Amino acid sequence: MTEVYRILTINPGSTSTKIAIFDNEKPVMETTLRHPAEEINKFDKIFDQYEFRKNVILETLSENGINLTKLSAVVGRGGLLKPIQGGTYSVSDSMIADLKAGVLGEHASNLGGILASEIAKQLNIPAFIVDPVVVDEMDEVARISGMPELARKSIFHALNQKAVARRAAAEMGKSYEDINVIVAHLGGGISVGAHKNGRVIDVNNALDGEGPFSPERAGGLPVGDLAKMCFSGKYTLDDIKKKIKGQGGLVAYLGTNDGREVVKMIEEGNEKAALVYEAMAYQVAKEIGSCAAVLKGKVDAVILTGGIAYDKQFVKWISDRVSFISQVIVYPGEDEMIALAEGGLRVLRGEETARIYE
Ligand SMILES: Nc1ncnc2c1ncn2[C@@H]1O[C@H](COP(=O)(O)OP(=O)(O)OP(=O)(O)O)[C@@H](O)[C@H]1O
Ligand SMILES: CCCC(=O)O
Incomplete structure (x- = not known):
């Protein structure tokens, strides 16, 4: 037994x-x-x-x-x-x-x-x-940021990303170590990882100003303008940190971190909400494209997961831009x-x- x-x-x-x-x-x-x-x-x-x-x-x-x-x-x-x-x-x-x-x-x-x-x-x-x-x-080559004082860091939804990658592998009748996938976790934070034979060799730091913006995070920013803002005397370090994490992204543009609220705003004809929400999908698609380059185009699947993956329109915006890379698998929510x-x-x-x- x-x-x-x-x-x-x-x-x-x-x-x-x-x-x-x-x-x-x-x-x-x-x-x-x-x-x-x-x-x-x-x-x-x-x-x-x-x-x-x-x-x-x-x-x-x-x-x-x-x-x-x-x-x-x-x-x-x-x-x-x-x-x-x-x-x-x-x-x-x-x-x-x-x-x-x-x-x-x-x-x-x-x-x-x-x-x-x-x-x-x-x-x-x-x-x-x-x-x-x-x-x-992460591969060593992925750690170089362009400014020696600032190495890139791997901070992301590792638990769910690896769980859904394993699930996709099982559904393909393979093991996680045998496949290459790109996983986009679409939650309060957004991370997009390049999984190569069971290792996440590159991924955006989802907590700290890299990758797509998300419901409450700013994602990658124009750094020169950010530096000017930091030294303008108008903001404390704490203010800037909150603008990057917690009060960035959808919260900053639309006053909510709830994707469902944004969908409602769009249904009510709010054009700004429609533009910002589509921009978030656009940035996710762009990040998936860079992961495809990391994996040299050898991609068994692109996997969309996290709460926002429940939204069919958001998934379609991304799929329309990335389905040329590989099949798109959607696992809404998290495992x-x-x-x-x-x-x-x-x-x-x-x-x-x-x-x-x-
Ligand atoms: N049907 C839906 N349509 C649009 N957005 C949705 C839908 N369902 C959930 N969401 C959004 O998904 C986001 C939350 O996702 P999730 O639960 O994966 O994140 P979290 O666990 O709070 O944060 P994280 O995943 O970063 O740890 C919220 O913005 C929520 O409004
Ligand atoms: C970056 C990992 C988890 C989160 O979004 O807080």
Whole structure:
């Protein structure tokens, strides 16, 4: 009889914590715990939210009759650690220290490993993270920015990008390591990655001013004008950072980060909304085109995923510009919870050895 592993997965986002229980690959419970702004904004730093989120998770599991002692492992979404290779990592003391300190910055996913570790420790079971946002498999040639002081960084939706790439490979009857794909994750942030035989060899830094603009991020900018703005005396560093991340993109042009709101504006005849929304699709298509060049045109599929991939018009704008490259596969939403469980399962089943974060 096959052994059944029960896994708790934890995916902290800026306004919610998603949790799920899987028996092997089978979902037993899945829920999104929403954290209203008035509750979450009380905390100064991301790490200050730890106790609050942990209590909400434990209360919810208890209300759902989940017996924690039956768990085999806890898997959290990994955060802004030092750059690492993709895969499943054991949560270690040095990882916890870096997540707490926010070595590469503050991000809700920094809490994933910390929460997983704390819950697992009480139960004497392993804690893992899988494909954190800092997965860095970029080719050396991709790191050169044009200004030696500023190396390009790999920060993107690694967990979902790799999960959907594996799913596409399985549907093609191949393994992830056998294919080349371009994945565009279309969420609150947008990342477009060139996956070559199981490695993401180039991708835009989705957190910090590279690639297409997104619902709440500015993406790549005309840098000379940006430098002038920075020294105009009108803005603080914090103001500029917010314009790049949080209050850029659709928020800056249209006052909302909700793609569905924008669709409604367009249906009501708002021409500015139509132009800006199409521009976002145009920039995604352009980024896909550059990834096709990175992969020397050998592309098995272009994959569109994330929340905005639910919008057929947005998908059509992109497909019309990129379908000459390869087939376009659309996986709306994200596969992150199952991807976390699968990462843990690969280690528990001995198919993969958990990596160590140095
Ligand atoms: N049917 C739809 N039409 C247009 N936009 C949509 C639709 N459904 C969801 N979205 C948009 O998708 C975006 C959120 O996507 P997603 O849930 O993948 O992002 P997130 O998890 O909040 O952030 P990220 O993916 O960057 O971590 C929002 O702008 C949301 O309004
Ligand atoms: C860049 C990775 C995740 C996010 O959009 O916040």
